[in-house]
């Protein structure tokens with residue numbers, strides 16, 4: 001079987017760790033993902049194993065795999081599985097490792113749209129070959145940098161003629177409706193998806209599309225009519241309706257027509273932030289040329305020394321300048337930025353460049369993704385996923401310490417904490433913006449005078465020095481910003 | 497016989513797909529609707545929806 005070009009692993013599961021069921025993979029009991037020996041496996045029950053054999057032999061599947069559109073997958077040799085939980089599964093698959101797992105509520109508009117388009121493309125390839133997917137969730141997709149990839153191999157099954165796509169409702173709730181919300185109403189969809197694991201209901205969205213808004217592309221059919229028919233047929237079982245649709249002449253061609261219409265609709269949806277957004281924004285990150293040059297050199301040197309890192313977190317990444325720089329020295333870079341418009345623009349550029357090592361994410365660092373779903377672990381919190389070797393925190397500390405009132409020692413603790421699993425190679429590259437810098441001064445001007453007596457370079461340096469060995473520091477030519485390279489001290493060191 | 501899908505596809509969500517699929521689909525939906533209507537009429541002439 002052809003697998004897409006490998007992306008280096010970045011997760012830090014220790015080798016030989018006992019098999020651990022993935023807490024996000026229980027909804028379809030026919031198969032389950034688990035982690036063992038630092039690798040990702042999927043156990044298949046008897047029916048799923050039979051479906052897999054058919055799928056693995058299908059021409060369309062091999063093509064999608066070779067094109068990198070589906071997560072690399074092969075049948076695992078049971079002999080090679082140590083402590084193997086294979087006993088309970090008919091077949092075990094081994095998957096390509098996704099470098100950093102992310103969720104739809106961390107994606108920008110264009111990311112969600114490209115994910116939706118890939119899901120549709122995969123179905124439109126599978127259906128003529130006699131296959132379908134059991135579901136249509138945004139969580140079926142992940143990323144290699146700016147390239148979406150379909151991961152839910154367990155979702156494929158042979159199609160039954162005369163049946164509509166079972167995943168359509170889920171597709172609407174987790175992909176189409178969030179896109180409609182943002183494209184037509186300009187509302188950020190992320191908070192909606194973050195707070196509802198099953199996405200947005202047709203009935204909810206319908207309330208936002210009253211009056212003439214109902215005539216916006218896709219709304220009348222996929223939202224209003226969908227909701228009306230849902231209410232009308234609420235008592236009818238899906239089994240009965242399936243049989244009735246088949247009798248009435250539902251066909252594979254009709255499934256393809258529906259998918260084609262969805263594809264056309266999603267392809268037309270777009271979102272651009274209002275121009276005013278950018279005019280206000282440009283001023284938050286200004287540098288002299290001399291500052292920029294010195295900063296880039298400092299960051300590049302910090303990245304170049306020591307071992308090649310697996311995962312770099314670029315916090316407050318903005319246009320991704322430093323994420324791209326870091327990608328030259330690391331296997332994978334996650335660029336975290338709170339402004340959805342900024343992330344969207346960054347994503348579009350990375351995508352155009354075919355960048356597979358930089359993953360842009362929308363996230364407010366003062367309110368990072370919590371755990372979600374069943375028991376709060378079905379979706380991992382950002383803290384649980386963010387195990388970096390290198391943390392870049394460039395011109396972002398003042399946003400947290402002044403803009404969001406996070407005590408300075410807490411900010412430093414948190415930054416160093418992201419490197420807990422990095423071992424000796426862990427590095428923190430942090431830029432402290434002095435209180436007299438115009439950007440910091442602007443933030444300070446919005447708060448009562450004297451609210452942040454600790455926000456001084458000497459204090460920051462003292463706090464950093466307690467937790468890190470400060471390898472190097474550099475004051476930028478403008479004299480209002482200082483860069484530090486620190487390596488975390490042993491965790492046992494007492495802190496003051 | 498295959499076991500039923502793990503996901504509740506939603507009856508309304510299955511039907512609306514016919515309408516989304518264009519003219520041929522609308523015909524299927526109309527047929528389904530008509531059959532439901534007439535069968536109900538035949539079976540339970542006195543009862544409401």
Ligand SMILES: C[S@@+](CC[C@H](N)C(=O)[O-])C[C@H]1O[C@@H](n2cnc3c(N)ncnc32)[C@H](O)[C@@H]1O
Pocket residue numbers: 284285315316317318319321322336337338339342363364365366393394395396399400
């Ligand atoms: C001054 S810019 C620095 C950009 C880049 N790191 C650099 O050094 O050139 C600060 C960036 O942090 C982002 N930011 C501010 N507060 C944030 C937060 N709470 N979470 C995530 N990003 C934040 C801003 O939107 C902005 O893009």
